Amino acid sequence: MNGFTPNNNTNVIRLLSEAIRKCNKSRNRILMGAVVLCILTLTFVFGTAYGKINAEYTKNIRMDGTTASTYIEEGTKQQYEKARSLGYARETGRRMKMGEATESGKKESICSIQVLDQTAWEKMMKPAYTGVHGTYPKKQQEIMLPVKTLKKLGIDNPKRGMKIALDVSISFFQTEKEEFKLSGWYSAYTEDNGKSKAIGYVSEKKLKDWGYDIEEGSDILICQSNDMDWKDTEEKLYEDVPMKDNSQQIIATDTAKNRAVKEMTGSYVMAVVEAVVIICGIFLLVYNVMQISMSGDIRQMALLHTIGTTKKQIRKIYIRQIMWTIVPGCITGTVLSVLLLRYLIPELVGRQYLNGYGGAEELQIFRMEILLLAVAFTLLVILGASEQVIRQTVNRTCIEGMHYTEQTGRKKRHRRRNDLGKGTFNKKKRSETQELCFMAWKNVTRYRQRFVITVISMFLGIEMFLIVMVITTGSDYANIINQRPDFLIAGEFSEFAQKEGSGTEYQTQSPDQDPLKSEGNSFELLYDNEYDEFSPISEKVRNRLWSLDGVKKKKSYITEGAYMLSSISRDGVRPLEKDTYLGKNVEYAEESSTDYESGAKMIEGLDADTVQIVSENELKALKTYVEKNKLKVDMNSLEAGTGVMIVHDHKLSQKQERQAEKAVGETVCLSPLKNKETCIRWNSMTDKERDKEDEIIKAETPSTEYTLSGYLDNQADDFPEIHQTWHGAEGDIYYLVSEKGFNRLPTKRKTFCMELNVEKKKEKNIMYEIQKILSAENQRRKSNTQTSLDGEGEAVIFYIARSDLMQKIADYIRGNRIMFGSISVILLCVGLVNYFNIMFTGIVGRKKELEIMRKIGMTRRQERKLLLLEGSYYVLLIAGLVVSVGSIVLKGIEVYMRKQLSYFTFHYPIGAIAGSIVIMEIVCVIICNLLILKKMKK
Template sequence: MFYNDTRRQINVLAEKMMKGNRCRNIFVIIAIAMTMFLISSIISIGSGYLKSAGRQQQMLNGTTADIILTNPSKQQLLALQQDNNVKSIGISRQIGFIDTTAYPRINSILLRWCDTAEWEQHIAPAVGTINGQYPASGNEIMLPSWVLERMGILEPVLGQAITVSFRYGYTDIHWQPLSEAADFTFSLCGWYEDYSSNKLYDNAVAYIAADFWQTSVANETNTKSALSLTVSAEGIDQLCAGLEPLNALQELTDLSKAGSSKHSAGPLAAALGMIVTIMVCGSLLIYNVFYISVTKDIQLYGQLKTLGMTKRQLRKMIDRQVRILSFWGILSGLAFSAATVFVIVPFGIRTLAGELIMDYAISPSYSPFVYAGAAVFSFITALASSRKPARIASMVSPIEAQCYMAADAPGKKSSRTARGNKVVQMAVRNVFRDKKGTVLVLASLFLGISLFVVVNGILAGLDVSYLADEYMEDDVVITAGAQTAFSRRVLADLQAAWGVQEVSYTTKLDGQWILDTDHIFEQYCADFCSAGTVPQSAAEQYVQGNTYQTYLYGIGEQDFYKAVELMGSSAEFSYDDFSYDEFCNGNLVFCASATIVPYEGTAINGTIELLLNGENYTVTVAPYYLSAKFREDGKTLIAPNIYASREWLERVGAAAEINRIALQTDSSERALAAVNAVLADYSGVTVTSKLEKIKELKASFRGITFLGNAISVILLGIGLMNFMNMMYVSVHSRSRELAVLESIGMTRRQLRHMLLIEGSTYALLTAVLVLTLGSAVLYGSFQLIKVQAAYAVFTYPFVSVGFSLAMIFLLCSLVPLLVYRAEAGFKI
């Protein structure tokens, strides 16, 4: 038996059938293109979010290294260089400090040298914009841009001379001073944007050339060094264990675990859920289009089988059509993605990140593998969706094909009756004649509308005014810069300003030392230092045994009762258990934890000593920690912030400058303008208003709303195309039946009424699903959101639901009539 090669004939026949199904081709190409576009966009946004979160942590760390080992021995260095898990090694050395007495807004400037590998592979990728080059000669220096700004150099120039007081050594308590402070003139060779945690403490790192220290009193034995390592993920724990035990001068820091975001799983799960939903909707449309197309052309397939075409050849012919349509669909999706990717991906990451990731860390991902993967997913979706229709076409016999009618309903026929509206009964029966097609259309419409309702329902519950209350308790907060001194006169002026109802303020003493006699801060400080964002130099500067340097704030009566009220929310007592007179006599202070150490509500018991003007004052600490942002922005040193009576501090001669003023206003634009007018003569002042915060949040929510609604509209569009295709084929396949009905007396008005009821039935069933199952999905989704946003209030989106269902009723009613109008010329 000789093999008969019919591939060419099958391909020609497949292409001719495609030419006769232009409407189907358009639907399939659009479905594949949208599936391709949405999958590639969501994967790019999800991967970009994770990349941005990782980059932000690296920028906070100030390095891309995974592990830092201080003062490594030669044996350790040799072993690490031979370790296959170590990808890169960089070395740095702390040479000395610049005296910052002349710059009160700068706490310290550490001079550091690093080798080429450290700078190029670890430091440079973890900082912002770099201007200039790394220092090459002895007197060149590179500084953070914020340091230059606080030095008064607003427009730095390469080669600019900068004279500072500098000393070698004493970079921490383990290393002795190597010289006295002396003026030295550096040449500015560059500057960089610093986003590390050093900046939070007003500490900076300046980079110098090797020549600067190699020809000085500093050398490898009397200065602190650090080894930075990039290690494979599976080798980190093993490497850390291998470096133990450490000597007294060594410290091992694992940065790979610092700042591991608990929020990363949420966006990733959301992205995976969206991809699955899109693939399901896309496959529903593709499957429905091919299914209806096959049933429409089933008689043709039967004739081909009569002529000798085998089941395998029929499947090959349909597969050929799928491959051609997939090619053009994927190509269209790629073209659309390429045209919009540089707008959609950054916008999507920014929307998904919210307040979790800062703008400077946003890192869009444009990997070609993402688009290749999306193309493969889209092709697999199209191929899988066409499997069953192809099997139906191949399995039908020639005799069955000639008698086949897609609208025929199997099973028992209902008995004839004279009761009821025959047009309505016929319409409802027609809807369920093809149960599988009906289910597919309803599923597509339900998914699209439900996503639209869920997005708008969740956002309706996230009232920005409640969210603004989470950020700010006061209507307006005025914060003074380090160089700004408020006079008492400004308080009276603010109280007299239009719309201002209440004024309260705090004072601040920087660098106040406290003695922890009862060791009540020991565990807190240990947790703070283990958070992974505290430089060793800062820990050694602010902690000396059980003596800590911290911020001491003075508060008034209003803030006292607010502090007690906040503690009362975590404990079984009220502010009646505390005496304001006792507070004013200096017998009681409050402690507030840092943002990175959430001790709010944690019990604390004991006394501390405040060192004020050479005198020691023993005070009792209130029994619970306050929130990190109580009357502050969450910034602390190592120890908790201390809040004492402002009146008592003034009596003991420790009065401080006003650092923060809080206002309660009538929340109007006019009141904010009046406050700004009072502060017009003050520089270095930051004014934050709840009114402006609400505007910012509304703008952010508009982005989330747009992104969610855009996806839901696309999914709804897939559902509507499913419905349009279903109705077109339904009317087309019943053209002979409709003509017979018209010949026996049914008017065209009755026919249009019947089709209108059919479309309305789809809309009604979709509405029932949305109002029942969709509402349950909305409520369940909202409960998940409420875990992260306790301020959220469930609000059913009646307007969104009403609008979407009205659109569905309108479209589902119009489509059958338009299709019938196009097919009305059929005759028996």
């Protein structure tokens, strides 16, 4: 017994693990690479997507100036309580718009004044601002102002408690002179214009001092669930919250988060589908490496099982040798993920990514939780595959384990001795190439389960790369700008409107906003120019612009029409009334209430309305849209020239929409404005003389009668593209009329705006010519006060160049492309590395088989050709799947994304498909010629 050596299982397990690791050295290198790629891919793709969505969310709320995406105008206390109780309303607050504020003793508006409740400030407004100093006003004379407004007041270094004197116009007849104390200030990123003017906040105590209560008559702000789009939100709110009258409206938009997800993936559903596909592809990548070497591992473990190694000991040996590989892989993957996502990508994207919205510090694509989940997922996949090896080892007999192969399926029927020779010599002998092709196909499909998993994993890798390519190129922010004309030329609002602060958002430079949408009305547009001869773009300027060398006339468009006075029957105008229960028209009527009682049928507008001519193509598009959606609109009268259409920017409530359907066929009368000479004479008259002159003009002015063809909402889904001039103003009516219908009017057509597309090589010269033409015209209009009625000069002309917009957001587009391009590249690498792993581990695992083939006469050339054919079969199979099944998937992506994003552009990725196939074939050649055969030769 003196020679007895005690059993030291720990050392034995360590030695066996080390020996098996060295034996599987080639496989383990591939496995380590797969682990690194798995962690890097999951962290990179999901981290970048998560960071991009959050950055876009921040951009959206700062651009909107609020996180609220829906509001009920002038809501009641009961409506507020009802909205708070709704499960899909995440946050609910109140906002009271009070009026405009000017610096004491001056006329120019510097900001609007609003009052918020605590929820509206903390949850809806404050997150959209940066640099918030101080507190929201609580005391009666406290005010919070944006930095922009303070600079207008000449205050560069604000301090809490400093006194600020303002004149606040609360209503048309009420102006209050106030001395406030500054309670705080903030930085906002909305455009300072009539639509989203700088906002100053006062307290609820001040509101009560002015005689108002925030619980009654204030807008109810709502943040709905992110998975609800604006249409569903409006429909649900109309169902769940009773409206106080027919004209009360709910205005909803998609949430900032919803818009960010749409721009990135299309929708939450698509995001989940893409995430599942990516995870499945990564799972199959790692699992495939383990699966290919599994038969050899089972035979190794079976030998140990034969000599008495227990299941527990086998698990320790196998897991230990695997951990020697995956631990360095996890560390390497983690380090690379941190370097790429924490430092490299943010540096490439640049600090200008969210310039104008707070800077690129909002772009944080590295997420520690995503990295930890990626590491955990990788470990679970490898350990799960390892457990399968151990389970199959111990569940087999020793002999079965030592002779284990992956071959499955039905056993082949053995041929009887008597059958031998029958037909054998009659078969046509295959050539060498045919034989090699046959052998290669048999080798590829030898193990069916491995073959199916391999093909699916490679297809998913390449297809996911193509899907991301299609989505990213189709939803590229540049597509928004590319839908614009090269040059948009239109008339500005009058100087009066710009001084008052309304109408200035018309011509916005923001690429994703309509530059012709405005809250200014026709009174502000035509102020000092309200005569029949006035045209925003004069005929002389129009002809000079149209005749510029390089203008593509077939691809350019001129919007024409006139400004007319309109009268509509009472039932025809009823959908636009503010209070239909009372039967009174508050905003759009000239008659008094006695006129209603006396039975007056026609309602005359106070100001001129826009009458726009629609082209034949636009008429056809409108007709198709009406028929498709089965709308109650009379397109026949519009086409025939006997009818006019009213379009609006989603201004009608649900009840008003139903009233609009009943208004079809009502009477509309259009009359021209006074001519310039009459207007000048009218301005010099006394009030009594004016009244008398108006009666004479009204009696002598010809009026053209039409029928009302109907109302259409130009914000509705699938509404056709109509080249509208300025639109969106409250209280105005926007008419569409056909060429035949306009020819009936006693006025000349005016040019509202021009959309010019030009030859690229002449674009710079044309821009110079446009600048020169407009500069000379605007100088003439401003200097020649005789062209206006009150001596301020005609409204001038502006232009917006697409190239300027593109340059303005070049950094943002570059950042987007870098992030999306990085995701595409890494997904392509997943597919290629998967192919490399399959080829490399598959050939290495057949070392002995290839040695036997060489011993029985296979030459080096034939061996190389055989392996190339095997790799090429995989390439052909993947190419076939991508072109057939993959194309169907890409077509579905196109249809889906077009519904989600109006500017989505589909480009079939023929270059990416061809490139990925060529790269796979190159990888096959490299593996066969440089790696495998050279190693075997040694």
